[in-house]
Amino acid sequence: MLRGFPGADEEHRDVPAVAFGEHGIAVDARLRTTNRHAFAIGDAAGGPQFTHIALYHAGIVIRNALFRLPARVDYRALPWVTYTDPELAQVGLTEAAASAQGPIRVLRWPFADNDRAHTERDTAGEVKIITRRNGRIVGATILGAAAGDLILPWALAIAQKLKISAMANLIAPYPTRGEAGKRAAGSAKSAPSGTVASAATSAASRNGTLWSATRWAAMNAPNPASAAWPSEIWPV
């Protein structure tokens, strides 16, 4: 609850006011309030409410206030994590949001096909990457153990406007869960535009053979651990 802030209550009516919007203090993209002596950051600024956003805002204000640089907020590569079991992490556009803006490709790699996940006996979830037709990465969703850590390179990829080939050509250490992201990216080669690439299509092209229906079914069979996934948390 915001108390004692200029303009927020009777006691402080004499202090030059800042305007309030629907969700908090009204700010522009440089986090300036309507009072030219005041910036607002974090939850009070009415944007996304995360600790990492408050820290990000602090950097924007320091650049504006101390160094006179016109730094602006940009939430396009804002990651968020839901600390459920399994963990759910998202950055950029969801599949639904991206497809509403134009043609996309959806690339997936399940942790059921990741050796580290097998050694940890925790193969629930998958990596899902959304690209534009030209390969530009616009979104990533990861469901599974350590998803919050694994989302970071995808936040960088979106912030830097990278294409999927940049991620596919990375050398990923083995055996790591991060390898699943590289494999999802690599599956782009076998995915015609407008289609969904998957572990199966990628593996088929790698091996020059089609995976057996049994293997594919096994990979996509509901994991016992996934029975409790709330379906509404999975962005579609």
Ligand SMILES: Cc1cc2nc3c(=O)[nH]c(=O)nc-3n(C[C@H](O)[C@H](O)[C@H](O)COP(=O)(O)OP(=O)(O)OC[C@H]3O[C@@H](n4cnc5c(N)ncnc54)[C@H](O)[C@@H]3O)c2cc1C
């Ligand atoms: C239960 C819960 C779980 C959360 N989990 C996560 C999470 O996992 N990850 C994540 O990123 N975010 C999480 N958040 C959100 C995160 O806590 C906030 O987005 C973040 O703390 C915002 O930072 P802030 O500095 O803007 O505000 P705050 O952290 O709320 O800090 C504001 C401070 O100002 C003080 N204050 C208020 N009025 C005055 C006044 N008049 N004078 C002096 N001091 C004043 C308050 O006491 C407080 O200490 C969670 C929030 C809640 C409630």
